[in-house]
Amino acid sequence: MDLRLLREQPLPALDLDPEQLKEVLVNLVLNACDAMDGQATDRRLTVRTRQSDQGRVEVSVSDHGPGIPEADLDRLFDPFVTTKAQGLGLGLTICRSIVQAHGGRLWATHHAPRGATLHCELPAGRVG
Numbered sequence: 001m002d003l004r005l006l007r008e009q010p011l012p013a014l015d016l017d018p019e020q021l022k023e024v025l026v027n028l029v030l031n032a033c034d035a036m037d038g039q040a041t042d043r044r045l046t047v048r049t050r051q052s053d054q055g056r057v058e059v060s061v062s063d064h065g066p067g068i069p070e071a072d073l074d075r076l077f078d079p080f081v082t083t084k085a086q087g088l089g090l091g092l093t094i095c096r097s098i099v100q101a102h103g104g105r106l107w108a109t110h111h112a113p114r115g116a117t118l119h120c121e122l123p124a125g126r127v128g
Contacts, residue, residue, distance in 0.1 A: 001036070001043040008050040011057050012124030016102045021122075024095045024106075028061040028118050031091065035065030035116065044115075055124055056104070062117040067110045076108055095120075 014021070029047065036043045044064040052058050068076065075081050077096045082089035092106075099106040104122035111117060 004046040006048040011051055014122055015125055020098045024098050027091045027095050032061050032063035035063045056121050057124055058121045060117050060119045064115040067114050068116045073108045
């Protein structure tokens with residue numbers, strides 16, 4: 001697998017629970033890896049951090065798997081919706097709840113010719 005880490009620096013500090021953020025990031029990376037499972041070639045995973053125009057911190061995880069149909073992009077975050085044979089369909093629901101509890105948002109995009117990106121955007125500094 002080809003892993004790319006693209007970090008924009010400097011990024012503003014985040015004031016949030018690091019264990020919960022770790023849970024979100026691990027889930028996003030594992031989902032990206034699962035999406036490419038079984039592909040013999042062209043297994044690319046990109047994790048990117050950047051500061052948005054609004055001063056928020058965005059972390060995106062992109063895979064080069066089969067992608068997500070446009071109609072299913074928002075449904076991915078509904079409870080018990082999964083594309084995995086062994087999945088429960090709760091991982092992204094929990095991730096979105098964690099991100100929203102910290103004042104952020106989590107969404108998915110499809111990119112051509114193949115693959116998907118999950119974006120996590122969080123406010124800089126103290127939440128609340």
